[in-house]
Amino acid sequence: MTRFNTLATAAPRLARWLATACCLAAAATLCAPAAAEVAIGGFIPLVGLGLTDEYQTFDEDASFFIADPAYSAGGSPLGVGGAHYELALLDTGAATHILTREAYDRFGIASEGLSGTNFQPVGGATGIVNLRINDPMGVYTTGLANRTAAGGDLGLNSATFRGQTSTAVLSAPNVDQWKLPNIIGLPMAAHHALVIRNDLPQVFEQDGRTVRTPQVELRDLGSGGAGAGPGGTDILRRAQLSLNPGTGFIQGPFYLQNLDIGIDLEFNFHDNPQSPTVVENGALFIDVDMTNGADEIRDSGFLFDTGADMTVISTQTAVRLGIDPILDKADFVLEVEGSGGVQGGIPGYYIDELNLDTAGGTFRLQNVPIAVLDVTNPNDPGNVINGILGMHLFNGRNIAIDANASVGQGGAPPALYISDPVTHEARWGNQGPDGAWDAGGEWVAGAAPGLLADAQVVAEGGDRTARVAADALVYRATIAGEAGAKMTVEVAADATLTTYGETRIDAGGAVHLEGGVLDAQYVNLNEGAVLRGEGTVAVGVGPIEGALRNLAGRLEVGGDGPGDLHVIGDLSTLDEAVTAFDLTAAGHDRLSVDRFAFLAGELEVSLDEGVAPQIGMGFELIAAGDGVFGEFDSLDLPVGYLWRVDYESNAVVLTATAVGLQGDYNGNGVVDAADFTVWRDSLGSTTNLAADGDLSGGVGPEDWQVWADNFGNSLPATAAGVPEPGAIAAILLGITSVSGVIRRRRQAV
Numbered sequence: 039m040t041r042f043n044t045l046a047t048a049a050p051r052l053a054r055w056l057a058t059a060c061c062l063a064a065a066a067t068l069c070a071p072a073a074a075e076v077a078i079g080g081f082i083p084l085v086g087l088g089l090t091d092e093y094q095t096f097d098e099d100a101s102f103f104i105a106d107p108a109y110s111a112g113g114s115p116l117g118v119g120g121a122h123y124e125l126a127l128l129d130t131g132a133a134t135h136i137l138t139r140e141a142y143d144r145f146g147i148a149s150e151g152l153s154g155t156n157f158q159p160v161g162g163a164t165g166i167v168n169l170r171i172n173d174p175m176g177v178y179t180t181g182l183a184n185r186t187a188a189g190g191d192l193g194l195n196s197a198t199f200r201g202q203t204s205t206a207v208l209s210a211p212n213v214d215q216w217k218l219p220n221i222i223g224l225p226m227a228a229h230h231a232l233v234i235r236n237d238l239p240q241v242f243e244q245d246g247r248t249v250r251t252p253q254v255e256l257r258d259l260g261s262g263g264a265g266a267g268p269g270g271t272d273i274l275r276r277a278q279l280s281l282n283p284g285t286g287f288i289q290g291p292f293y294l295q296n297l298d299i300g301i302d303l304e305f306n307f308h309d310n311p312q313s314p315t316v317v318e319n320g321a322l323f324i325d326v327d328m329t330n331g332a333d334e335i336r337d338s339g340f341l342f343d344t345g346a347d348m349t350v351i352s353t354q355t356a357v358r359l360g361i362d363p364i365l366d367k368a369d370f371v372l373e374v375e376g377s378g379g380v381q382g383g384i385p386g387y388y389i390d391e392l393n394l395d396t397a398g399g400t401f402r403l404q405n406v407p408i409a410v411l412d413v414t415n416p417n418d419p420g421n422v423i424n425g426i427l428g429m430h431l432f433n434g435r436n437i438a439i440d441a442n443a444s445v446g447q448g449g450a451p452p453a454l455y456i457s458d459p460v461t462h463e464a465r466w467g468n469q470g471p472d473g474a475w476d477a478g479g480e481w482v483a484g485a486a487p488g489l490l491a492d493a494q495v496v497a498e499g500g501d502r503t504a505r506v507a508a509d510a511l512v513y514r515a516t517i518a519g520e521a522g523a524k525m526t527v528e529v530a531a532d533a534t535l536t537t538y539g540e541t542r543i544d545a546g547g548a549v550h551l552e553g554g555v556l557d558a559q560y561v562n563l564n565e566g567a568v569l570r571g572e573g574t575v576a577v578g579v580g581p582i583e584g585a586l587r588n589l590a591g592r593l594e595v596g597g598d599g600p601g602d603l604h605v606i607g608d609l610s611t612l613d614e615a616v617t618a619f620d621l622t623a624a625g626h627d628r629l630s631v632d633r634f635a636f637l638a639g640e641l642e643v644s645l646d647e648g649v650a651p652q653i654g655m656g657f658e659l660i661a662a663g664d665g666v667f668g669e670f671d672s673l674d675l676p677v678g679y680l681w682r683v684d685y686e687s688n689a690v691v692l693t694a695t696a697v698g699l700q701g702d703y704n705g706n707g708v709v710d711a712a713d714f715t716v717w718r719d720s721l722g723s724t725t726n727l728a729a730d731g732d733l734s735g736g737v738g739p740e741d742w743q744v745w746a747d748n749f750g751n752s753l754p755a756t757a758a759g760v761p762e763p764g765a766i767a768a769i770l771l772g773i774t775s776v777s778g779v780i781r782r783r784r785q786a787v
Contacts, residue, residue, distance in 0.1 A: 236436055371383060543568070678699070
């Protein structure tokens with residue numbers, strides 16, 4: 039599931055839009071402006087986070103409530119039993135810094151006397167929560183290339199810290215209230231230039247999850263693109279940013295002090311602030327041009343948000359681009375995970391072109407995926423923003439965000455600096471029918487691909503197999519066939535194929551897990567693609583979940599015998615996807631999903647010859663730890679039995695209810711035109727249930743779908759005739775007015 043989270047804070051006089059995007063999930067990395075597809079999901083910039091006890095009081099400085107930039111760490115580090123460090127999402131779309139409840143406890147904020155008593159409502163696309171406003175402190179970050187330990191307790195080189203002091207942060211009062219990660223928000227960008235280096239990708243394990251993030255560096259405001267490119271080169275290409283409002287950035291981030299009088303008749307202005315530290319009504323904006331067919335928008339101000347992995351446009355912007363999100367069928371559908379949980383049904387579309395007005399080189403992309411969602415304007419609360427620019431546009435590039443406020447000193451304006459691509463293509467050499475992934479001679483370049491390689495594993499001239507028998511790590515992997523040839527990547531037991539970004543399986547491509555692990559930010563199965571076997575698919579970025587997306591391909595659970603496929607993250611299937619299981623004498627295939635399972639498309643179940651399932655016995659096909667959403671649109675189930683599919687809160691269970699034939703409403707052993715007549719004559723009945731094919735307790739449109747899905751099937755011992763194709767066509771033509779409204783087309787991404 040590609041996810042973007044939309045949250046807003048509303049402090050007194052400080053209403054702010056807070057957007058955080060957890061990618062989760064898919065599509066292609068940006069390589070060349072004119073040719074490469076743009077991903078549905080982008081990179082997630084994570085940083086290391088440390089806190090100190092640094093703050094000013096009214097007695098020390100009359101402007102004690104304004105945060106001060108810090109270019110090295112000072113004060114005493116916070117942490118139970120010593121200095122503690124956490125992972126955090128760098129999110130310029132977030133109004134302020136936010137801690138999870140776990141981080142609040144591990145930093146020992148309460149025991150240090152820095153816990154506040156006031157609360158801040160934080161709301162967004164999926165709900166509103168109240169977060170605690172803590173007393174001011176020092177907030178420091180560094181890039182994760184500067185880690186000194188990982189796996190358990192995170193270690194960081196504190197000599198590389200930069201940050202700000204006298205900063206009031208929010209925290210979640212309880213664990214269940216805040217499902218998002220720690221967040222470093224816009225106030226940090228008001229004090230430091232931010233350089234996001236995809237040429238220095240970091241991949242490591244933390245708390246049992248794979249962290250994959252670009253290196254993030256904090257530099258002096260005004261440094262622009264100097265040294266921010268690959269290998270420390272300068273970035274010349276830049277697009278102007280708008281600091282809205284500019285006065286908020288010039289003044290600097292601040293919190294609203296406490297004006298209550300204590301029991302000693304004294305003011306303690308810094309204790310229990312009335313708001314977190316924010317740039318007042320502040321946000322970074324950038325002008326965007328979009329073209330879609332004959333429609334276009336020019337110089338539309340979009341929020342620039344490093345926490346959004348996906349570009350979002352408002353309904354009005356969509357209409358101006360010739361897209362009606364109410365009437366037009368979506369190209370894909372998203373789920374949004376935010377403060378209040380998960381919300382589905384967010385439509386997504388591809389637009390023809392997106393352009394940023396840049397000096398130092400053009401930046402123009404084609405076939406760009408966008409989501410349509412109306413979100414609050416940070417500069418004009420109550421109204422809707424035109425859009426949000428997501429990080430998927432900059433996959434495989436370095437960027438620098440320099441919010442240096444212009445105060446008449448000349449020089450470059452506030453700007454976004456965009457490098458050329460920093461990755462390179464590595465192509466499978468097709469030397470023979472099969473070869474080892476780590477054998478350099480199997481690749482065109484003569485060397486096995488590394489971390490900055492965009493691996494193009496494409497079969498040419500015949501079917502090919504690439505065997506992953508040892509751990510392998512690449513930036514991105516695309517597996518596909520050409521001209522009818524098939525390309526299979528086999529991942530052996532005890533081996534892991536890891537991608538920094540997307541693993542994409544296209545037509546003619548297949549990944550076969552033989553007990554191994556496929557570990558990626560997100561995995562996409564496109565039309566004609568196959569993912570099969572048993573083992574593990576791990577998706578996500580450290581504390582941020584990712585998704586295995588079956589967009590239009592085939593997910594075959596299990597290997598030659600019954601097997602288990604484990605998804606660490608989310609599962610999402612679209613309406614053209616197939617999810618397949620086998621029932622055998624030795625057992626049945628099972629798909630276990632740690633988080634959510636978003637279901638649509640076709641469920642296909644095969645029954646081995648000679649196997650007779652016990653009537654009334656349930657087969658748990660899917661188990662989802664956080665819940666099952668949606669249902670399969672169509673069912674392809676074994677002939678000879680009547681089946682019931684139960685969609686439970688956390689599982690999908692298949693049960694054989696009787697010997698018989700699905701859709702055989704007159705009981706003659708064959709599904710034919712006569713069964714349609716039975717359905718038609720009893721449509722709407724709750725007493726005459728001969729045509730209740732889905733066992734819902736009534737005869738409705740869904741029971742026509744059961745009949746249509748099984749038309750032509752017969753019991754093995756039945757010799758009943760089947761209508762000629764022309765007769766079938768005549769029947770279907772006679773009920774087009776029904777089928778047009780009863781075919782359920784659920785999509786989930």
